[in-house]
Amino acid sequence: MNVVSPPNSPGHEHAELEVSKQRHSRTVVPLNQTHDIVKACECLNKAFAYSPANDYLLKKFFNVPIQEKCSKERINSMLAYHLHLYDDFGAEIVEANNYDAVAVWTTPKSHFAQDKTNDPVFNQIFFDLLSDKTKEVLPPGVGYYYLFIIGKDLTHPEIRGSIRKIFETYKARADAENCAMVLEAITPKAKSVYEYFGFKNYLDFQYGQNEVDSEGNYDPHGEGFTGHLMIYYKDELPGALP
16 A cells, blocks of 8 residues: 555555554664575464465465465465565565564655456455545645565564664654555554554454354354554544544
8 A cells, every 4th residue: 555545556565563552671682684584484474374364465466266275384474475565666574683673665766566366356445445545634745655565473472673773663653754654553452553653543454254253263254354444644644544
């Protein structure tokens, strides 16, 4: 999600972040840009080992029918493809604390248009609605960093500060460049994490309705999931929801 409108590269895996809200130690947390997709995926696969919303979105991006069996290994390969795609198009893949956390950002100069799916309802939400709302909220001429995915290795809860390091680094960059930061929280739980780091919610949206239940199981009458378009900017922007 260029300066004029959000890129057509919708994000999905902002769920299941486990972030301690306690005070962290003053230990310096290393943050590095990486092209090692294998290691990056190892972290993200652990972060989203159980994430029905993430699994649903990946299946939609690859036009896999909701009722079709889809193994976790297949889901992980879809995520790996997306990381290679973003890497090829100049996104920044960063890791903190020796791959304890990984994030993928497009910068104000590296947004790109991702192919739409074969589902017009899904496309209207993730390619049109979110794009239009972002363009509406951001002041003219203000670029932004777009967070496609972020996750922490949940098998090592004793390692702290990794997610914080990523957000603090990119917030400092955005502030210095008079840019915003944009992401979609794909669950209310993820929304609370991003609010902790200074993001505000500008749109609630439903997806997967009449396709899946809240656990991602096929249900033609299912409630689906609730997502949130969230934006960070150093100055106050109108339209934030409570």
